[in-house]
Amino acid sequence: MQTQRSLLEERTRARLFAAVGFVVVLYPAASSVPSPLYPLYQQLFGFSAATLTVVFAVYVLGLLGALLVVGGLSDHIGRRPVLVGALALEAVSFVVFLLAGGVPALLVARVLQGIATGAAITTLGATMVDLAPPHAPQRAGMVTGVGTLAGLAAGAVGAGALIQLAPAPTRLVWIVLLVLLALSAVVVAVLPETSTRRPGVWKSLIPRVGVAPRLRGEVLAVTPVLLTSWALGGLYLSLGASIASSLLGVQSRLVGGLVVTLLCGTGAVASFLLRARPVRSLVAPAAGLLALGTAVTLVGIAVTSVVVAGLGTVVAGIGFGAAALACFGVFAEIAGPDERGELFAVAYVISYTAFSVPAVIAGVGSGLVGLATAAEIYGGVVVVLGALAAAINLVRARRRPVPA
Known part of the structure; x- marks a missing residue:
């Protein structure tokens, strides 16, 4: 009986590890989706290459700010609350992209996406470590690293395919991402909390480099x-x-x-x-x-x-x-x-x-x-x-x- 229970727990852990791996891939995929869209946005809204790179860069500002401020927050309040907040903010950014009518909307969407991604990537990395098999702890780092690069690649080529082959090129891709984000929300909903709460929440928000x-x-x-x-x-x-x-x-x-x-x-x-x-x-x-x-x-x-x-x-x-x-x-x-x-x-x-x-x-x-x-x-x-x-x-x- 004990052996069967251990096997069941191991299988459950492996499934959760794979499910969180899906979310790990989704965030960088979403961050690279705008890359093939940028020339199209330039045509629609009539902005220069300089403005394009500013739209690109504000994402990084939001991401760095989130990394430095809330990077260690999940160690104090738990993984799930941070992931829920990151998913909600990512969803808002997708909606802003979906309804974007000019450069200001693109800037707001990218900043929100950067903050959501910065909050998520450190928490997802820690969650992968929490769920990694005891006999292969290095698997968490490998999956996170490969998944990040694979996500960047998949997001760009997937967006390019939808833009080229499907209708509503600046709309459909964000609808698809919202559906995938809903699947991620299901993953987080069934995910058990893997980190115990501990004091020092406010101190953890002070950036330390x-x-x-x-x-x-x-x-x-x-x-x-x-x-x-x-x-x-x-x-x-x-x-x-x-x-x-x-x-x-x-x-x-x-x-x-x-x-x-x-x-x-x-x-x-x-x-x-x-x-x-x-x-x-x-x-x-x-x-x-x-x-x-x-x-x-x-x-x-x-x-x-x-x-x-x-x-x-x-x-x-x-x-x-x-x-x-x-x-x-x-x-x-x-x-x-x-x-x-x-x-x-x-x-x-x-x-x-x-x-x-x-x-x-x-x-x-x-x-x-x-x-x-x-x-x-x-x-x-x-x-x-x-x-x-x-x-x-x-x-x-x-x-x-x-x-x-």
Whole structure:
């Protein structure tokens, strides 16, 4: 009887783990849905590439604010209340998108979506750890990492397909997302509370970001790789569809979504396939692949070749996935239990700053020097930064003593 009960509990736990994994994928998928829609919104509302990147960047501001303020809230009031609030706010953002009639509505929708996503991702990550099988605790991190990249890829290509093949391109995708969000609400409704309440709620809302002195050398070495990968991701998610249509002559909205999918989908596959490799061994190769793939993509844009640009994006995507696995894996290795919260807050701040600020600069620059020149300069900086990051970490790897 006891064995049967244990098996039942294990199966229930596995089902809940998979169900929460679905929600983990949904949030990044929703965040990438606007990427293939941006050119369409530009046509409808008549705004510039600079305005487009501002619409993209306010999402990151909302997300960072939520990460820093409510990132640890679920440790005090429980996972379910935070997830319920995040789902409700995400639903409001979808409705604002659905009814949007201009740039102000897009800005409001993206800010709300950023706050909802920031509140959800840390809580979902903690819930995955709570539900992970005792014999495989690392599965939570792997599923969260791969699921995030897979979600970014799925959201972009799914939105691109609906825009290209279905009616009401700026409406239907948000209705579909509302239905998926309702399924997520069912998951949260049946989810047992996995965290006990504890005092310190108000203190947990005070943003804390810091790196212990003993960790600074490792963090500084990995930071250029973080900057390179997330800056490249920001370019693809903000201006990728516009570059495909304006510079490569691709008019299909589906292909515009595939631009993001090539980068993030390849990254998800690479992360999964490399999951057993030592994370430190991946840092330098990841940076090198980011630089190489971006360089090949720039060549494809210069000669107006979709095939060459696509090949470069795939190579960069392998680097993108390896960089995510390596950087966050190194942070998890070097930090003690009482250092992880603040260290990962620093990692997210670095990542999302690189994700948004350069993209906004590129959007403003495209209005001054043209989209092609802005993309070339942006890509050139990514190539140089990636090559530099690879060189730094190769030197560090050679100097690192070999363990007995």
